Amino acid sequence: MLLQFIQWLETTPVSVAFHESIWSFPIVESVHVLGLCLFLGMAVLTDLRLMGIIFKRVPLSEVMGYVLPWTWAGAVIMVVSGMILFLNTPVRYYTNIFLRVKFCMLFLAVVNAWVFHSGIYRKIAKWDRSIPTPTYAKVAGAVSLLMWGGVVVAGRMIAYNWFDKR
Amino acid sequence: MLLAFFKWCEASALGKGISGSVFLFPVVEAVHLLALAVIGGAVLIVDMRLAGLGLKKESAAAVAREAEPWLLGSLSVMLISGFMLMCSEAMRCYYNDAFWIKMYSLFGAILFTFTIRRRVAAGATAPGTSAKAILVALISVLLWSGVGLGGRGIGFY
Numbered sequence: 001m002l003l004q005f006i007q008w009l010e011t012t013p014v015s016v017a018f019h020e021s022i023w024s025f026p027i028v029e030s031v032h033v034l035g036l037c038l039f040l041g042m043a044v045l046t047d048l049r050l051m052g053i054i055f056k057r058v059p060l061s062e063v064m065g066y067v068l069p070w071t072w073a074g075a076v077i078m079v080v081s082g083m084i085l086f087l088n089t090p091v092r093y094y095t096n097i098f099l100r101v102k103f104c105m106l107f108l109a110v111v112n113a114w115v116f117h118s119g120i121y122r123k124i125a126k127w128d129r130s131i132p133t134p135t136y137a138k139v140a141g142a143v144s145l146l147m148w149g150g151v152v153v154a155g156r157m158i159a160y161n162w163f164d165k166r
Numbered sequence: 167m168l169l170a171f172f173k174w175c176e177a178s179a180l181g182k183g184i185s186g187s188v189f190l191f192p193v194v195e196a197v198h199l200l201a202l203a204v205i206g207g208a209v210l211i212v213d214m215r216l217a218g219l220g221l222k223k224e225s226a227a228a229v230a231r232e233a234e235p236w237l238l239g240s241l242s243v244m245l246i247s248g249f250m251l252m253c254s255e256a257m258r259c260y261y262n263d264a265f266w267i268k269m270y271s272l273f274g275a276i277l278f279t280f281t282i283r284r285r286v287a288a289g290a291t292a293p294g295t296s297a298k299a300i301l302v303a304l305i306s307v308l309l310w311s312g313v314g315l316g317g318r319g320i321g322f323y
Contacts, residue, residue: 025322026318026319026322029318029322030314030315030318030319033202033314033317033318034311034314034315036199036202036203036206037202037203037205037206037207037209037210037310037314038206038210040202040203040206040207041203041204041205041206041207041208041209041210041211042207042210042211043203043207044203044204044206044207045207045211048236054232054233054236055224055232057228058221058223058224062221062223063221066220066221067211067220070210070214070220148203149200149203152196152199152200152203153196153199153200156192156195156196156199157192157196160192162188
């Protein structure tokens with residue numbers, strides 16, 4: 001059923017126009033890459049602070065309060081530009097193994113962030129200034145770095161057709 | 167002279183090794199992108215502070231000091247992996263306008279970052295911001311964006 005939807009998506013005028021245009025893809029792709037600097041730049045800073053490696057003198061809540069709105073802004077840019085890019089060749093992307101790996105990693109990264117924010121981050125007052133940071137904070141940071149790194153690498157590999165079926 | 171250098175790069179063992187392999191270019195490219203995430207954070211956190219957009223309890227000088235090793239580390243990875251990528255398709259780069267836009271922007275960005283921006287950031291020990299600091303942040307973001315856009319353009323041009 002999902003495949004049918006994606007096949008339909010590929011026949012929509014928007015998708016066809018995007019695919020046929022010379023400049024649309026490069027422009028949106030460039031936005032996606034610049035958005036990566038903002039979104040992942042902020043995510044990396046957050047994770048390194050969680051692991052107690054940078055901004056050790058600054059309380060974690062202060063770093064988060066500053067970085068999070070920018071991370072959200074970056075996330076919106078990434079999701080919107082990424083969804084537009086998907087319109088380029090929906091069926092090919094849907095069957096591309098790297099896109100699937102990317103989405104799995106993305107899912108795990110989001111779950112990790114959600115578990116962190118709905119769990120230990122609520123008791124931040126107890127360890128706001130602790131250096132070294134508690135083990136669970138270190139784990140959350142390390143898992144996040146690994147997953148987002150995986151998203152980037154798998155995302156870049158979508159361009160290659162080594163395992164494409166057609 | 168530059169042409170000779172690019173020809174030498176293309177013929178080098180490094181260039182031939184990468185262009186002759188199916189997987190090496192994508193792997194080096196992926197490393198280049200991972201370092202991009204780090205350099206993005208290291209540059210933006212300082213520029214945002216210079217522009218007065220956050221971490222206001224910390225001075226811009228303190229933020230810049232904290233970010234410096236990450237900037238230097240990720241820039242090194244970018245330069246080394248970027249050089250490897252260039253070697254694998256040196257002649258294509260030589261005749262690619264986007265590549266030269268990237269190189270000019272990169273030259274400007276590095277020069278600006280390690281002279282004016284570094285001095286202005288080191289001097290900004292007070293809370294708040296100034297017109298000068300905002301201008302420096304703006305120029306820095308523009309120059310580095312030029313590097314990113316030019317770089318992405320190489321593949322499309």
